[in-house]
Amino acid sequence: MGEKPKLAASDLQIERRPQPRLLRILTVITALGFAGSLYLGLAAAGTDILQGEIQRIFYIHMPSFFGAFTAFGLTLVGGLIYLARRREKWDRIALAGVEVGLAFSLINLLTGSIWARPIWNTWWTWDPRLTSAAIMCLTYAAYLMLRAGIDDLDRRRAFMSVYGILAFVTVLITLFIIRIVPETIHPVIVGASPQNAQGGFEATSGVVMALIPSLLLWLIFMPLTLMWHRVRLENRIEALNRLKTQALSE
Template sequence: MKRSERMKAQSPPLREHGLTWLAIVVLGVGFAMALFYAETDQQGHVQRLFYIHMPSFFGALLAFSITVYASLRYLRSRDVKWDRLAVVGVEVGLLLALINLVTGAIWARPIWATWWNWDPRLTWDAIMILTYAAYGVLRGAIENVETRRRFAAVYGILAIFTAIMTLIIIRIRPDTMHPAVIGPSAQEARGSFDASPTMQITLLVNLLGWALLLPIVLMRWRYRLQQMSERLEQLRQQWFEA
């Protein structure tokens, strides 16, 4: 690791803290708006989960897209920083996808009268999570560091196939129960609602928090942690060699 990189790893820049505080404030405001400002419809208070459920999916999608970009850059340049970013994208994306899945299940219990059904959107979402979980297994199973990075980059790009399909499946399959937020829902969809102006503003604030700021902040911190753990490993090896 170069000296400049080492310095960066040791002291987080001010803008990193600034971004983190901004994310905390936006998420806090979004949460308060979801609880106290936005109206509800006939679904009752459970509908407020939507402000976390939908934005967290787009946050996951952003993180997975960053993985694809970083993997592409890694395959071209073989620069370790892109591999680091790809791993971080998968981890943060997986966390947000799990939040999306869990909030969806809690919402479904009173609205669909079940925690889970094998609806196309839900099934694809679960497949997407399993695919990205397998990414970690792949990395753990290859000893050669360069090969591990190369193969993980390939798998990281392949895995976006499941994320794309999760996104578009409710447009392809008319038999889905999952309501569409943008555009008309399928005929069999249950749980759709018309967004009032207060709902729309609340959704926008939460989208900013969950789908943009939170993934970026989490990825930045996780990236720094990864840098530091690599540095620690390097020092440990040097110490053993000495």
């Protein structure tokens, strides 16, 4: 075996490259948009006279699910392209999608539970929509745990790509279950609610006007901005890990 090259000071130049201009712009827009959408939902929109102030949580609860949808969708795309081309960056995108999507779906789940307490008089019920959302969260939490348990990098990337693709089924089930299973108390905003739905409200033009900016923000800007930061971080973490391995092997 040949002698391994020594770790040189120049190898350690994984200094932070300056953020791309587009990322800086995205970050500012996302922060401003988040503040603006909070203002719309919490201050500009009128109070729902039937449900009271708690209805304002809707402007976070529903958009956060769609943010998770985007992030998990990018995990699916990342997994498919990684399996096709075996390029690491797609695996990093898939990982970033899981972390961001999991945070968003936890927000969705928790705000829903808190909304349910005064309206349904319970923190939790094993309703089809709630159950599928909980299973979705657990499935993606398991992604992170499994990923940490596989040491071989190539095997890990391939296995997690397949897992990320299959896990997207739970997202689709959560999205469509209230259209398929009529025995749900979870209302829908677009279209007729199921017969047993409780706690719905009319999507008036004012509600829609307050919702659309929030929805666009959570659907596009928040997942993309957070995922981009996460991918950059992962690039540097992997570079550092390579250096650590190299340093230990000397």
